Amino acid sequence: MNKIAIIIRREYLTRVKKKSFLVMTFLGPILIASLWIIPFFLAMNSETKSNILVVDETLIEKDGIKSSLYTEKFKNTSELNFEYGYDITKAQDLLDQGKYDAVLEIVKTNDMPPIKGFLFYSKNEPSLSAQGEIRSQLSNILKDHVLIYDYGMDEKDLEWFNNPKIGFYSKDIRSGKDSYKEIKTILGTISGFLIYMFIFLFGAQVMKSVSEEKTSRIVEVLVSSVKPIQLLMGKIVSIALVGLTQFFLWIVLSFVLIAGLQSFYPQTFTEAQKEDITINERVISVDKIQEASSSSSEVNQIVQGLFSIDYVLVISMFLFYFMAGYFLYASLFGAVGALMDVDTDAQQFTLPVTVPLILAIVCFPIVIQDPSGTVAFWLSIIPLTAPIIMMIRIPFGVPVWEIALSMSLMIVFIGFCMWMAAKIYRTGILMYGKNITYKEIWKWFKYKN
Amino acid sequence: MILFSAKDVSKTYTNHKALDKVSIEVEKGSIFGLLGPNGAGKTTLIRIINQITAPDEGEIFFMGEKLKAEHVHSIGYLPEERGLYKKMKVGEQAIYLAELKGIKRADAKKRLEFWFEKFDILSWWNRKVEELSKGMQQKVQFVTTILHEPKLLIFDEPFSGFDPINTNLLKHEILELKKKGATIIFSTHNMESVEEICDSIALINKSRKILDGKVVDIKQEFKKNQFEVVIPSERDIRHYLTDGVKLINSINNPHTQVSTLEIEKGRNADLLSNILLNTDLISYREILPSMNEIFIETVSNE
Numbered sequence: 001m002n003k004i005a006i007i008i009r010r011e012y013l014t015r016v017k018k019k020s021f022l023v024m025t026f027l028g029p030i031l032i033a034s035l036w037i038i039p040f041f042l043a044m045n046s047e048t049k050s051n052i053l054v055v056d057e058t059l060i061e062k063d064g065i066k067s068s069l070y071t072e073k074f075k076n077t078s079e080l081n082f083e084y085g086y087d088i089t090k091a092q093d094l095l096d097q098g099k100y101d102a103v104l105e106i107v108k109t110n111d112m113p114p115i116k117g118f119l120f121y122s123k124n125e126p127s128l129s130a131q132g133e134i135r136s137q138l139s140n141i142l143k144d145h146v147l148i149y150d151y152g153m154d155e156k157d158l159e160w161f162n163n164p165k166i167g168f169y170s171k172d173i174r175s176g177k178d179s180y181k182e183i184k185t186i187l188g189t190i191s192g193f194l195i196y197m198f199i200f201l202f203g204a205q206v207m208k209s210v211s212e213e214k215t216s217r218i219v220e221v222l223v224s225s226v227k228p229i230q231l232l233m234g235k236i237v238s239i240a241l242v243g244l245t246q247f248f249l250w251i252v253l254s255f256v257l258i259a260g261l262q263s264f265y266p267q268t269f270t271e272a273q274k275e276d277i278t279i280n281e282r283v284i285s286v287d288k289i290q291e292a293s294s295s296s297s298e299v300n301q302i303v304q305g306l307f308s309i310d311y312v313l314v315i316s317m318f319l320f321y322f323m324a325g326y327f328l329y330a331s332l333f334g335a336v337g338a339l340m341d342v343d344t345d346a347q348q349f350t351l352p353v354t355v356p357l358i359l360a361i362v363c364f365p366i367v368i369q370d371p372s373g374t375v376a377f378w379l380s381i382i383p384l385t386a387p388i389i390m391m392i393r394i395p396f397g398v399p400v401w402e403i404a405l406s407m408s409l410m411i412v413f414i415g416f417c418m419w420m421a422a423k424i425y426r427t428g429i430l431m432y433g434k435n436i437t438y439k440e441i442w443k444w445f446k447y448k449n
Numbered sequence: 450m451i452l453f454s455a456k457d458v459s460k461t462y463t464n465h466k467a468l469d470k471v472s473i474e475v476e477k478g479s480i481f482g483l484l485g486p487n488g489a490g491k492t493t494l495i496r497i498i499n500q501i502t503a504p505d506e507g508e509i510f511f512m513g514e515k516l517k518a519e520h521v522h523s524i525g526y527l528p529e530e531r532g533l534y535k536k537m538k539v540g541e542q543a544i545y546l547a548e549l550k551g552i553k554r555a556d557a558k559k560r561l562e563f564w565f566e567k568f569d570i571l572s573w574w575n576r577k578v579e580e581l582s583k584g585m586q587q588k589v590q591f592v593t594t595i596l597h598e599p600k601l602l603i604f605d606e607p608f609s610g611f612d613p614i615n616t617n618l619l620k621h622e623i624l625e626l627k628k629k630g631a632t633i634i635f636s637t638h639n640m641e642s643v644e645e646i647c648d649s650i651a652l653i654n655k656s657r658k659i660l661d662g663k664v665v666d667i668k669q670e671f672k673k674n675q676f677e678v679v680i681p682s683e684r685d686i687r688h689y690l691t692d693g694v695k696l697i698n699s700i701n702n703p704h705t706q707v708s709t710l711e712i713e714k715g716r717n718a719d720l721l722s723n724i725l726l727n728t729d730l731i732s733y734r735e736i737l738p739s740m741n742e743i744f745i746e747t748v749s750n751e
Binding site for chain 2: 222
C-alpha cells in the first residue's frame with residue numbers, strides 16, 4: 001500500500017474510533033434538532049395567559065348611543081386575555097384576590113381623542129412583549145376609531161388599510177430576470193458559514209495533531225520511514241475525511257431525529273410548520289404585482305426563486321472553495337503545529353493564521369449588503385478570505401473573469417502555502433526546546449531538502 | 450565489505466555548523482560506535498543517514514549505491530528521544546510502524562507476535578501505550594525498530610531508560626542481530642558499552658571527526674607503554690628496573706606488590722627478562738587505555 005494511504009488509514013480510524021468523535025456525532029444532531037424544536041416547545045409551554053381587566057372610563061356619543069371607546073376592542077392574544085369592567089375600585093379588589101393579573105385603567109378625560117391617562121396596575125412587571133402588545137393595540141384602536149368616524153371607512157377598507165398588500169418585485173436589470181435576493185442571501189450565508197466552520201474546526205485539529213506528534217517525539221521515527229510531506233498530507237487528507245464523515249452523519253442523524261419527533265408529535269409539528277411558513281412569507285415577500293393578492297403565489301415564488309439558482313455553478317464552486325479553503329488553512333495550521341513546543345507561546349504563530357478567517361467573518365455583513373462592492377470584490381480575490389467571501393457572492397452572480405482570477409490565485413497560493421508549510425513543518429517538528437523566532441523560520445526556507 | 454559510508458559530509462544550521470566534512474565507513478556485519486560529547490553533531494549525522502535531513506555537501510553510500518528513498522526500508526532507527534502514540538493500542542501501533550517500513554499487515558502481525566512473546570509483552574497487545582511502564586514502552590519501540598529486519602540498524606543511546614536486567618537483554622539481542630548479519634551504528638557516550646560491543650568507532654567533537662578506527666587499533670595507538678607488574682610483597686620492584694623504565698606507582702598489598710611501569714626507552718623483553726632473572730613474577734600485563742580515557746583525552750586535547 002502507498003505510504004500516504006497507510007497514514008490516512010491510521011489517522012482516519014483512530015479519529016473515528018475516538019470517544020469524542022462519537023459524542024460529537026450524536027450531540028451535534030441533538031443540538032441542531034433542538035435549535036429547531038425548542039422554540040416550538042417553549043411557545044407551547046408559555047401558554048400561561050395573563051388576564052387583564054380593562055376599565056374604560058371614556059364615553060363617546062354616537063347616534064344617541066353612549067359607548068366607551070376601548071371596550072370590547074382589544075384582541076386576545078396567546079399571551080393576553082382581556083376582560084372589561086367599569087369600576088376601578090372593584091377592579092383593585094379583584095386584582096388583590098388574584099382574579100386578574102393586571103388592570104388597565106383608561107382614565108376619563110375631556111380631551112378628544114382620549115389619548116391621555118392610561119394606567120396599568122399589576123403585581124409583577126409585565127413582559128416587554130405584553131407592554132408592546134398593549135401599546136400597539138391601544139394605538140390601533142384609536143387609529144381605527146379615527147378612520148371610521150372621521151374618514152368613514154368601512155370594515156373591509158379598514159382591513160386592507162391595516163394589512164396593505166404591496167408586492168415587492170426585484171429584477172436583475174441586465175437579464176430582466178427576477179433576482180430573488182433573499183433566497184440568494186440565505187444560500188450564500190449558509191455556504192460561506194459552513195466553509196468557515198469546517199476550516200476552523202478541522203484546521204485546528206491538524207494543528208493539534210501535528211504538535212502532539214512533535215511533543216510525543218514519535219515524529220522522529222515516522223520521518224525515518226516516510227517523507228515529512230507525506231506525513232503532513234496524509235494527516236490533512238484524513239482529517240478532511242473525518243470532517244466530511246462527521247458532517248454526513250450529522251445530516252443523516254438530524255434528519256432521522258426530526259423525522260422521528262415529527263411522527264411522535266405530528267400535531268405540534270404541522271402547526272409549527274404552518275407558523276414557520278407564515279414567518280417565511282413575511283420575510284421573503286418577493287411577490288409579483290400581478291399576483292399580489294394570491295397567497296399561494298408566494299410559495300410559488302420561493303419555489304421559483306429556488307429554481308432560478310444555477311445549482312451546478314453553486315455546488316461546483318462550493319466544492320472547490322470548500323476543499324481549497326480547507327487545504328490552504330490546514331497546511332498553514334500544520335506548519336503552526338510544527339512550531340509549537342511544550343513551553344513555547346503558540347499564540348504568536350496561531351494569530352496570523354486566524355486573523356484572515358476572522359476578518360472574513362467580520363466582513364460577512366458588508367459583503368451580503370453589497371455583493372458586488374469593492375470590499376466584496378477584493379476579499380473574494382485575496383486567497384486567504386476568498387473561500388468564505390466568494391461563496392457568499394456566488395449565488396448573486398459573479399462575472400466569470402472574477403471567478404477565474406480568484407480560483408487561479410487560490411490554486412497558486414495553495415501551492416505556495418503547501419511549499420512553505422512543508423519547509424516549516426520539516427524543520428519545525430525536529431526542533432525541540434528552542435524558542436523559534438520568525439527570523440529563524442525565514443532561514444529555514446534556505447535549507448536544502 | 451563496506452555497507453555504509455559517508456564522504457565529506459557537511460551540514461550547516463541557522464547559526465552553526467553541525468557537521469564539517471565528516472567521513473565514516475561502516476563494515477558490513479560490524480557494530481560501529483558513533484561517539485562524541487553532547488551537541489557534537491552525532492544526531493545530525495544520524496538524521497542524514499535516515500534521510501530525515503539532507504547534507505549540504507558530501508555523499509552517502511549504502512549497499513554500494515547512493516543513498517535513496519527506498520533505502521529507508523533497509524534501515525531501522527531507534528532515536529534517543531523515544532516516543533509512541535500514547536493513546537494508541539500497542540499492537541495496532543506496532544503494525545502501523547511496520548507498515549510504514551514496507552511490511553504487509555498480516556506479515557507484520559506474525560512477526561510482532563514472535564517478538565512480543567520473546568520480550569514477554571504479548572499480553573500488552575491491546576493496551577494503550579500510556580498504560581505501559583517506561584521500560585515496557587522501550588521494549589515495544591525496540592521491537593518496532595528491528596521488525597522489518599533492516600540491514601542497517603541505528604541505535605541512539607539504546608540503553609538509556611533501561612534497568613540493568615533489560616539492558617543485558619538488549620545487549621544480548623544486539624549481539625544476536627549482529628550474528629544474523631545486521632550492521633549496527635551505535636551512538637552513545639556510555640564508554641563501557643562501547644568496549645563491550647563495538648568493533649570500530651568514530652569520535653566526533655565540535656562537528657568534526659577527530660578519531661576513528663577499530664577499537665583494538667585505537668587502544669594500541671593510545672597505549673603509553675605502561676605495564677602492570679605483580680610480584681610477591683617481600684620483594685621490591687625498584688631493584689629490578691632496567692634503564693629507561695620509570696616507576697609510575699607502586700602499591701603494597703598483604704601478599705603482593707602491584708606496580709605500574711612505563712618504558713620510555715628500551716625493550717619490553719629486556720625489562721621482563723631482568724625481572725624474571727631476579728624474582729618470582731605473579732603477573733605481567735600491558736595496560737591499555739580504556740575508551741573512556743581515550744575519549745576524555747582526545748576531546749580535551751582539542
